[in-house]
Amino acid sequence: MLLFTPGPTPVPEAVRMAMSTPTLHHRTPEFEEIFAEARKGLLKLLKMPEAVMLASSGTGAMEACVLNLCHKKALTVNAGKFGERFGKIVLSCGLELRELKYAWNTPASVEEVLDAVREDEDIDAVCIQIAESAGGLRHPVEEIAAELKKIRPQISVIADGITAVGVEALDTENIDALIAGSQKALMLPPGLAMIGLSEAAVEKIGTGRGYYFNLAGEISKQRKNTTAYTAATTLIIGLNAIFTLIEKRGGMERIYKETAARARANTAALEAIGFECYPQTPALCMSAVYDEEADTIRDILKKRYGVNIAGGQDHLKGKLFRINQMGIIEPYEAAWVMDAIESALSDMGRREYGGIAGRVFNRVYFEEMQR
Numbered sequence: 622m623l624l625f626t627p628g629p630t631p632v633p634e635a636v637r638m639a640m641s642t643p644t645l646h647h648r649t650p651e652f653e654e655i656f657a658e659a660r661k662g663l664l665k666l667l668k669m670p671e672a673v674m675l676a677s678s679g680t681g682a683m684e685a686c687v688l689n690l691c692h693k694k695a696l697t698v699n700a701g702k703f704g705e706r707f708g709k710i711v712l713s714c715g716l717e718l719r720e721l722k723y724a725w726n727t728p729a730s731v732e733e734v735l736d737a738v739r740e741d742e743d744i745d746a747v748c749i750q751i752a753e754s755a756g757g758l759r760h761p762v763e764e765i766a767a768e769l770k771k772i773r774p775q776i777s778v779i780a781d782g783i784t785a786v787g788v789e790a791l792d793t794e795n796i797d798a799l800i801a802g803s804q805k806a807l808m809l810p811p812g813l814a815m816i817g818l819s820e821a822a823v824e825k826i827g828t829g830r831g832y833y834f835n836l837a838g839e840i841s842k843q844r845k846n847t848t849a850y851t852a853a854t855t856l857i858i859g860l861n862a863i864f865t866l867i868e869k870r871g872g873m874e875r876i877y878k879e880t881a882a883r884a885r886a887n888t889a890a891l892e893a894i895g896f897e898c899y900p901q902t903p904a905l906c907m908s909a910v911y912d913e914e915a916d917t918i919r920d921i922l923k924k925r926y927g928v929n930i931a932g933g934q935d936h937l938k939g940k941l942f943r944i945n946q947m948g949i950i951e952p953y954e955a956a957w958v959m960d961a962i963e964s965a966l967s968d969m970g971r972r973e974y975g976g977i978a979g980r981v982f983n984r985v986y987f988e989e990m991q992r
């Protein structure tokens with residue numbers, strides 16, 4: 622079965638092999654060496670001055686950032702499940718909340734975010750997804766962050782980059798916390814969350830808040846290549862293995878180029894067989910398509926063609942399909958997914974099979990890679 626869900630993504634064989642070595646104790650010089658290598662790779666990937674790794678799923682890192690970087694009131698952008706989650710986390714931390722809500726296909730408006738902050742002096746943190754995975758939507762986070770810093774320099778910009786880190790080169794200049802998760806573009810099993818932090822963020826964290834998610838404790842430990850609690854040793858070994866694999870493929874720039882080419886090729890292929898992308902501003906992490914028969918398509922893909930793609934959630938349940946574009950993906954696999962979708966449409970009697978989707982994918986992908 623080809624796993625093409627936008628998280629979890631498949632774990633490459635070299636990474637699985639690296640993680641199959643006997644368990645190490647985490648308080649040893651051997652593991653500290655592994656941790657140091659992972660930390661170095663992570664700082665390079667995130668392009669932030671500080672970074673921490675947490676043994677938790679991505680949501681834990683979202684909570685850690687809210688808890689440690691919002692001291693009074695947060696503005697959250699809710700254009701899907703993950704933006705909604707930020708709001709719930711803010712309230713659960715006993716903080717005040719101002720939420721800006723958007724349809725799941727609509728990016729946040731820079732002006733509306735700025736107005737909301739201008740109107741309310743209590744807002745000291747803004748939480749937003751770079752790519753909102755519910756609808757495959759890209760928010761203009763870099764622009765929002767840059768404008769926010771002009772009107773309130775001390776505000777913390779918390780960016781959920783779980784489906785953006787490792788997908789595209791991000792401008793982190795005005796971002797204070799950049800969140801990543803293991804099971805998306807980094808192609809690891811779930812369970813490791815990573816946060817890049819700005820110098821201002823480290824300062825604001827001070828002595829930290831919370832217990833397990835106290836980031837001050839983690840920062841001071843991780844600077845010494847250890848962790849406050851038992852490290853996710855196996856996943857950190859896997860992280861080093863994926864960094865090695867990325868280097869072998871030509872580095873992050875090569876991955877970004879391939880991902881962008883794949884995104885373009887998928888869009889072109891899907892449009893060529895009559896689909897339209899759902900979000901107004903599509904993120905590169907996935908293709909999200911609105912279709913009344915989305916679940917029938919997914920069912921045929923899985924049962925007949927051995928392809929697993931994701932559906933929609935909440936009001937889009939049964940009406941959206943989402944195809945992963947993150948990580949290292951061979952073009953012949955991605956082309957097969959497009960071909961299988963066209964075949965499924967033919968099986969449903971919706972259009973005659975013409976080998977169009979696969980052909981368009983190949984043409985656009987390899988053209989893009991030639992640039």
Ligand SMILES: *Cc1c(COP(=O)(O)O)cnc(C)c1O
Pocket residue numbers: 628678679680681703750752753754781783784802811
């Ligand atoms: C997957 C994802 C998360 C994290 O989810 P977990 O299940 O906690 O790992 C958060 N934000 C976005 C945008 C995601 O895609």
